[in-house]
Amino acid sequence: MVEIGQAYLEGDKNKATGLISALKNKYEVFIKELFVTPEYLQQGKEVINYHFELLSNLANDLFTSIEQKVILAQGELLSTTLYHVYLKEIGVPSVLLPALDFMKTDEDNEPVVEYITTHLLPLLDKHPDNKLFITQGYICRNSFGEIDNLRRGGSDYTASLIGAGIGSEEVQIWTDIDGMHNNDPRIVKGTRPIAQLSFDEAAELAYFGAKILHPQSVFPAQKYKIPVRLLNTMEPAAPGTLISAASEKDGIKSIAAKDDITAIKIQSSRMLLAHGFLRRVFEVFERYKTSIDMITTSEVAVSLTIDDTTYLEDIKKELLAFGTVDIDTCQTIICVVGDFGAEKHGYAARVLEAIKHIPVRMISYGGSDHNMSLLVGTPDKVEALRSLHNRLF
Secondary structure: OOHHHHHHOOOOOHHHHHHHHHHHHHHHHHHHHHHHOOOHHHHHHHHHHHHHHHHHHHHHOOOOHHHHHHHHHHHHHHHHHHHHHHHHHOOOOEEEEEHHHHOOOOOOOOOOHHHHHHHHHHHHOOOOOOOEEEEOEEEEEOOOOOOOOOOOOOHHHHHHHHHHHHHOOOOEEEEEEOOOEEOOOOOOOOOEEOOOEHHHHHHHHHHHHOOOOOOOOOOOHHHHOOOOOEEEEEEEEOOOEEEEEEEEEEEEEEEEEEEEEEEEEEEEEHHHHOOOOHHHHHHHHHHHHOOOOOOOEEOOOEEEOOOOOOOHHHEEEEEEEOOOEEEEEEEEEEEEEEEOOOOOOOHHHHHHHHHHOOOOOOEEOOOOOOOOOEEEEEEHHHHHHHHHHHHOO
C-alpha cells in the first residue's frame, strides 16, 4: 500500500496500476485457500473487488497526501472484513466495527479518548449478546473528518486507546513471544519472560530496544490505569507479562539494547558554567527536530546521543559555535531496567562490575528510578548483553 501511494504521489500511474493488479492477484489466490464454500468465496471476492476498485479509481483524480492516507487504510479495512467473513463461514458470531466511526484525532494529531467513549460504547450496546468484536488498528479520522492514521504504535496503540475509552478490565496484546523477556532471546541464551512490569518500566524497555511493544502504545492504558497483558499466540496457556501501575519492588527486571546510536560531545572551556549553555545546545536539536536519548555533563563538556542522523552535519556546524565537537557513530545503548530508586544501593555497582572488561562511552544514571543506561561500541554489544545477563540473573 505504501508503494502504491508513493507511485501515485510521483505521478507514475502505470506503476501504481501494476502494483494494484499484482496485489489483487495475490488476494484472489489467498481467498481461494481461505474460503471453502461458494457462498463465502463470493463474499470474499466482493470485498476484494470493492477495495481494489477504490484503489484503481484514485488514478482518475488529483492525488495528494490525503488520498495517500486513504490508500494506507485499505490494508486494515480489507483484512478485517475478510476475517469477519471467515468467522461467519466457520460459525463464530462476531461484529465488525469500523474504526473510522469512533477513532478520531484532534488538531494536534492526538487521539481523543472522550470521542472514543462517546461513539464506541453505543456501538457495543447495540450487540449486548455478542462477545467478539473486530475493528481496525492504526487508522482513524483527523479533526477535518478525513481518513488518517495514528502515526505510532499500530494496532497495539489502538487497543490501548479502546481499552481506555471503554474502561476495560484489561488490554491483551497477542504476539509470537510469551511476554517481555529479561534480555534479547535472539542473542542471549536462557532468557525468561518477566511476570510483571510497571508502565514506566515497560516504556523504558520498549524505547530502548524491546521490539515486542511500541514505547508509546501503552500510554493511554497507563493514563486510565488499564492493565496490559502481553501473550503468546503460539502458546496461549503461557502467563505472559502483565503491565500495570503496580510494580514488584527491588531487583533488576530486564536488559534491552538500542542500536544505530550516534554520540556527540561538545567541549568548551570558555563555556565553563556559562548561564544558558545547555539551553542553547538543546535549541540546536530542537530546530532540527532531533530527539536526544542520553545526556551526561561536566563543567566543560556535554555528551549526548541521538538515533536520527538526518541533519547531523547541519547540527555539527551549529554546535561548533560552542567549541570542539567530537562524533562517534556505531554505538549501542544498553538499558538495564529495575528498581533504581535513590534509596537503593548495590545495583549500579553490580551492573558496572559485569562490564568492567568492556569500554563504556557514557553512563546515564539517576534520571529515572527505573533505568541505568550505558553507551558502548556496537561491536561490544553482544558481549555486554551476555555478561550483564550472567552477572545479574
